Amino acid sequence: KQEVTQIPAALSVPEGENLVLNCSFTDSAIYNLQWFRQDPGKGLTSLLLIQSSQREQTSGRLNASLDKSSGRSTLYIAASQPGDSATYLCAVETGNNRKLIWGLGTSLAVNP
Amino acid sequence: KAGVTQTPRYLIKTRGQQVTLSCSPISGHRSVSWYQQTPGQGLQFLFEYFSETQRNKGNFPGRFSGRQFSNSRSEMNVSTLELGDSALYLCASSPHLSRGLGSGADTQYFGPGTRLTVL
Numbered sequence: 001k002q003e004v005t006q007i008p009a010a011l012s013v014p015e016g017e018n019l020v021l022n023c024s025f026t027d028s029a030i031y032n033l034q035w036f037r038q039d040p041g042k043g044l045t046s047l048l049l050i051q052s053s054q055r056e057q058t059s060g061r062l063n064a065s066l067d068k069s070s071g072r073s074t075l076y077i078a079a080s081q082p083g084d085s086a087t088y089l090c091a092v093e094t095g096n097n098r099k100l101i102w103g104l105g106t107s108l109a110v111n112p
Numbered sequence: 113k114a115g116v117t118q119t120p121r122y123l124i125k126t127r128g129q130q131v132t133l134s135c136s137p138i139s140g141h142r143s144v145s146w147y148q149q150t151p152g153q154g155l156q157f158l159f160e161y162f163s164e165t166q167r168n169k170g171n172f173p174g175r176f177s178g179r180q181f182s183n184s185r186s187e188m189n190v191s192t193l194e195l196g197d198s199a200l201y202l203c204a205s206s207p208h209l210s211r212g213l214g215s216g217a218d219t220q221y222f223g224p225g226t227r228l229t230v231l
Contacts, residue, residue: 099214
């Protein structure tokens with residue numbers, strides 16, 4: 001059974017710091033891994049999608065990597081800003097029914 | 113273009129009652145998906161409607177049901193509420209049918225959610 005874990009559950013950093021959020025999954029048979037951002041009262045926003053054949057994806061200050069064999073992904077945020085404060089969720093798409101399995105998220109606070 | 117709207121935003125009910133949540137998708141979108149989010153279980157896919165037909169369904173009991181109207185607006189109903197139904201219910205819309213059980217989240221537009229509290 002596929003399980004997705006995100007560590008740490010919460011993180012507080014000063015503005016300008018580079019940071020890494022971690023996501024691990026138990027079954028390497030995935031179609032893709034996705035990173036989302038959730039802002040209270042504003043819903044979810046897709047950040048990056050990495051196909052199983054890819055190693056990384058970049059969007060602006062965000063870089064996500066995927067190591068399928070070890071069941072790990074990292075989301076790297078460069079030069080963090082207070083506007084980056086949100087909960088970051090990762091999810092893997094898996095199985096014949098293309099089910100998306102979600103982690104519980106990492107709550108990030110970037111302090112000015 | 114207006115985003116996905118959900119009403120009501122907050123709701124308090126007691127055990128045994130039923131509740132109906134509403135979702136208005138982005139204009140032109142034909143797919144509406146519903147998700148339940150709790151601190152312990154995280155996000156879980158409930159179901160997806162496309163052109164008024166339920167196309168995908170997650171692993172939830174029959175107390176959870178939904179429908180979609182001809183204008184793509186969707187409602188979700190939960191009958192005989194239990195304490196464990198307390199959650200944030202998210203709706204998401206997309207122009208396209210998703211690949212599977214919630215797998216279209218990367219191309220969906222999410223609403224702000226309805227916070228349901230069951231006492």
